[in-house]
Amino acid sequence: MTTSRRAAGTPGPAADAPGSATAAAGAGAGAAGAGAAAAGGEAAGAAVWASGLRKRYRKRQAVDGVTFTVGRGEVVGLLGPNGAGKTTVIKMLLGLVRPDAGEVMLLGRPGPDPRSRARVGYLPELFRYQPWLTAAEVLRLHARLAGVATDLEPLGLTGLADRADDRVGGFSKGMQQRLGLAVALIARPELVVLDEPTSALDPLGRADVRDLLLTLRAQGVAVLLNSHLIGEVERVCDRVVILDHGRVAASGSLAEMLGQHELRLGLSDLSDSALERLGPFTRDGDVFVVRGDVDTPGLVADLVRLGVRIHSVEPARISLEERLLDIIRSGS
Numbered sequence: 001m002t003t004s005r006r007a008a009g010t011p012g013p014a015a016d017a018p019g020s021a022t023a024a025a026g027a028g029a030g031a032a033g034a035g036a037a038a039a040g041g042e043a044a045g046a047a048v049w050a051s052g053l054r055k056r057y058r059k060r061q062a063v064d065g066v067t068f069t070v071g072r073g074e075v076v077g078l079l080g081p082n083g084a085g086k087t088t089v090i091k092m093l094l095g096l097v098r099p100d101a102g103e104v105m106l107l108g109r110p111g112p113d114p115r116s117r118a119r120v121g122y123l124p125e126l127f128r129y130q131p132w133l134t135a136a137e138v139l140r141l142h143a144r145l146a147g148v149a150t151d152l153e154p155l156g157l158t159g160l161a162d163r164a165d166d167r168v169g170g171f172s173k174g175m176q177q178r179l180g181l182a183v184a185l186i187a188r189p190e191l192v193v194l195d196e197p198t199s200a201l202d203p204l205g206r207a208d209v210r211d212l213l214l215t216l217r218a219q220g221v222a223v224l225l226n227s228h229l230i231g232e233v234e235r236v237c238d239r240v241v242i243l244d245h246g247r248v249a250a251s252g253s254l255a256e257m258l259g260q261h262e263l264r265l266g267l268s269d270l271s272d273s274a275l276e277r278l279g280p281f282t283r284d285g286d287v288f289v290v291r292g293d294v295d296t297p298g299l300v301a302d303l304v305r306l307g308v309r310i311h312s313v314e315p316a317r318i319s320l321e322e323r324l325l326d327i328i329r330s331g332s
């Protein structure tokens with residue numbers, strides 16, 4: 001294991017993360033190939049440039065041609081149902097799982113290049129630090145592994161400053177997750193990859209991580225965030241990539257993803273012609289939901305003319321959660 005090949009934060013010897021550390025050496029997408037060369041400036045300028053990633057585990061195609069980018073200083077959410085392939089994609093980006101096909105560029109260099117790895121911070125989904133070490137010792141160890149000077153500031157950033165001298169074995173799950181986040185930040189990375197960073201955190205801890213992500217973005221650090229907490233993704237991410245069955249089901253800025261508006265109308269006494277005037281709708285009791293850019297005054301005037309009784313008119317924007325469910329259900 002050579003430390004420079006590891007993304008800072010990849011857990012050390014006591015890690016549970018499958019394939020971490022030793023597997024990192026030599027795995028990962030091949031050196032920048034024809035795709036990266038053809039993509040030129042886009043591949044070189046992005047924090048993450050992934051093209052055509054594939055991975056099969058026996059009969060299961062876990063990842064099936066995933067292509068996406070994370071711009072410098074951009075916060076991108078990786079979303080999708082259980083088993084969609086998110087963690088496998090992250091591990092292929094970081095060289096912890098060897099892809100069957102595809103190319104990765106990190107911070108303008110081929111994924112496996114130690115010079116790019118050294119500038120990437122990583123919080124794995126599953127990890128365990130040596131329980132006999134204190135939080136400060138864990139940080140010192142990882143600073144040495146990453147070849148940087150020890151700096152305990154990340155403990156302050158993640159709310160652990162007053163626990164620096166306590167042993168990790170006595171930490172709650174949420175405190176261990178905060179420590180994992182601190183380790184991911186030890187080498188002042190330009191790209192941070194966070195796999196479920198807040199799964200064990202209480203609401204206050206989640207808010208702290210949100211603030212931390214916004215601080216990182218303000219400092220120009222790119223973040224790739226895998227989280228099932230969609231409200232959190234909606235608050236901090238510039239863009240989302242939605243994976244389903246190992247493929248990119250949708251991607252775009254939050255404005256693009258949530259651009260769709262809807263109108264909720266409480267209606268009764270609808271004739272066939274009134275139903276026809278509504279156009280495509282979904283219905284929950286007396287509430288009719290019409291999606292898209294609706295001419296609200298025009299629709300209401302027409303419905304009144306057609307004898308419909310209107311109890312409520314409520315414009316709304318589709319939430320990311322509804323959008324995600326739509327995309328996943330329509331693909332299944």
Ligand SMILES: Nc1ncnc2c1ncn2[C@@H]1O[C@H](COP(=O)(O)OP(=O)(O)OP(=O)(O)O)[C@@H](O)[C@H]1O
Pocket residue numbers: 018057060061062080081082083084085086087088089
């Ligand atoms: N080491 C492995 N061996 C065999 N199959 C695997 C392995 N790792 C992942 N898989 C399979 O690949 C698919 C994608 O798994 P992955 O962990 O990437 O999904 P995910 O989107 O991160 O899921 P979750 O949200 O539940 O964490 C799943 O069907 C999983 O069972």
